[in-house]
Amino acid sequence: MTIQAQNDDIVNNVKDIAKRLLEEGSVDLIIGYTKGTIPLKAPPFFVKKPEDVERLTWDNLGYTNLAKYLLVKRKKKIEDKEVDLKVGIIAKGCVGRAIVQLAVEKQLKRENVMIIGFPCNGLIDTKRIEKELSGKEILNASVQNDEIIVKGKDFEKIYPFEEYTMALCKTCKNRTPLVLDVLAGENNNTTVMDDFFDVTTMEAQTPEQKWEHINGVLGDCIRCNACRQACPVCYCNLCFVDQNKPIWFDKTFDRADIFVFHLIRSLHLAGRCVSCGACYGACPVGIDLNVLNRKLEKLAKERFDFVAGTNIETLPPMMAFKMDDSQEFMVEE
Amino acid sequence: MTNLYVPKLTTIKSIVTENGANDIKTFELVFKDDNDLNEFKYIPGQFAELTIFGKGECPIGIASSPTESGSLKFTVKKMGTVTAALHNLDVGSTVGIRGPLGNSWPVEAMKEKNIVIVGGGFAFSTLRSLIEYLIADEYRSYYKDITVIYGNRSKSEVLYKSDLERWQQRNDINVVLTLDRAEDGWNGKVGFVAPIVKEVAPSSENAIAVICGPPIMIKTSIPELEALQFTDEQILSSLEMRMKCGVGKCGRCNVGNKFVCADGPIFSRAELKQMPGEY
């Protein structure tokens, strides 16, 4: 099936299910994606009325991890009592993983969330396309067959879909949520194991090469914190960036401050990151440091046999201790 | 050139602990440079940004009155990093100061009027400044009756005990003190500020009421003032907001179309009603 056909399938299935759930009253609210006001954008969209499901879309542009919106407590009044809203989320694989991770970390109640999973076929790497177009304005973009067609005032460019998906989507082994309530389509998960090729490639580099890569990537950071705001598992009431007792590091654009922010945020996501790329999608200057998060994901898998967001029963490595946990970093085994 | 953000230097001349819990102190600051002292002309109600070098800056209302020349007094409660650092300083330490900032109690408009001052807890500091100004020799004759109602939770929390004693001995100012609960050795009234306002029942005719205190005190006392026919234009209050630059540039204290540090912090109740409830 071409990408376009897959998308039509997904959208039709999603709309049917969303409408049914709203009409039955199984959910009070559905969160999905809709068409943006400018090309290559698909903002999150809140649907309360069944007729509004017509505005739901899927066109490989939903960067926002919708699980983020589950961190807000939503309530309604039923006869003077306040009751949690039931929220349905149109979830691609990584959104489903985020929901599970948040449930495990007790940031939401699983029973309040209806995971409407669908078989994701990848996100377009719009930042790469914009970069390659060097600032030319995109007036129209669409996926037809297996090509991304981008048109501007005096140009038309065609990009092969597979090649121009986000790096994280290329290594994704979890396209349909493993934990879900309703499936809009057919599960397209692969049984191929993750070989973390993206990580091993960087592991093979020299320290100088690694430094240059990270330095280059972080060069443009403007400390806007969009990555943190977009990340579904970043929910601390007081982020380490904002603490003043003590002040861990400064809020300037010094190389040192930028580094510390990104490295520590990565560490805080160790074993928790669901590789959704919402950080990259939100970053206004297109910083993609996910290779670090993938490295930590690899470590979590190797040392603790843990993959974030795939099992609602298992506690993440940083929240649990087993007697046979690897201790090679402090004890000679 | 960068006068706006560069503090002048002062030395701590004296430190007085105001309360039993030991977390409210009055610091008396003396400018290192006399020129700075001469330039620092302020009116009661204004505040200054105090810099504790190595820690940061905080906006504090000026507790002394311009009629008490030579030094400035600030009453500071230990709340966060900067105020805690200030509390750790000794006499002789250096404190930076930027000011005077903000608007003031309208001492000109208050002339020929009866003044009612209602204060609670440690929000009394700029009220002290106002009172000292109003009763100063050169200004007292401009103002009519002055009534002060000041409430606290307990005796140990009453600020400016020696000043209060001095004021109570005068016959041109009526000072009514109250505690939330009766205590041994307390001769003043007992009760929250709101019922005491009702009891004292200052007349609203040709009067201006100034009210400063914890939110609950303000919330309960304002209806009492309204019952006494005080209009919204007659009731003034001092607002607190997170501030950084203190001069209306950084945007932090923006509420409605006002900047609390520059258009305020003193607003009439009429003005407050025009502002969105984001303070």
Place this chain on the structure above:
Amino acid sequence: MNEKILLKEKISDVFDALKGENDIIAPVKTDWGIEFRQIENPEDIALDYLNSKVPPKAIWLPKVETLYEYEIDGKDVKIKTPPEKLGKKVIVLGIRPCDAHSIKILDTFFKQGSFEDDLFQKRKENLSFIGLGCNSPRETCFCTSVAGSPFNKQDVDVFLTDLGEKYLVETISDNGEALIQQLPWLEDSSEADIELAKEQERLAEDSIKTQVNLENTSKLLDNNFYNAVWDEISATCLGCGSCSFFCPTCHCFDVIDENDYANHRGRRIRVWDTCQSPLFTLQTSGYNPRTSQKERCRQRLEHKFCYYPENYGIVGCVGCGRCIAYCPVNNDVRDIIAKVNNIEPRTEEAGKT
């Protein structure tokens, strides 16, 4: 004022002529887009651009600015204001009319009140703008809705119109005249050139598709502070602050003391900040008058489209469209204004306090 012609291949000559006393800042191509940078090599100048990602406001409102430095010596303190590097004049070459206009808005703001921000004023005094008309406004541009236009010449010293192989050069201010006198080799223009320039202007203005109706918006924003429309507007906002960082008229800053405890010294700096940050209004007591993203989202819009008109009679927006292009969740200010404009008129808003 005689219009002159500047051949595009002679841009580097302009740079050479003016660089002596001035820092020249112009758009350059970087890895991730067009940026305003100080030019060392005139080959880098890329005037064939739509608009930069980060507005040139970093030139007059630096991202990080040292206010003063201090040294602690026992109980004494010494203050040093940093050496003035503000004396050098700066020419911004190729600035768009919207960005040029933004400095007027900032100036209106920084001038008001009893204190004048001399850091900003000094930088502004040293600025000259060689503006460039927009032959191809973007879909997201709406400068004509906020008292601007793609060929607005009021806020620059010299105005360039792109005529294909050359620019029409118009002197706008006395300052501009002084600059032009350093380029005596500019060619004379012809009637045809001037006609072509006028044609470009007409085409450009016609091509602005977005019209944002702000006639009643300020009043509606004032009267509907508590309206449920804000729940809808702010529902998907992440609070990332990208809108503030990319906005040419956003000016809020944080004042921070950077302390080098080991060496008993430090400096006070101001850095760009955003009202979208949860910390913005958080008080030491823990109380925060803007508890959720709804309040913070509302604040930015009220500030630009209600408080600015109320205080200064101008809208705090230049219609550059950057907030639309870079919002990660596509919160489109045009849609938001439309939602506000559509609020049902009602009688007196129930109690504001």
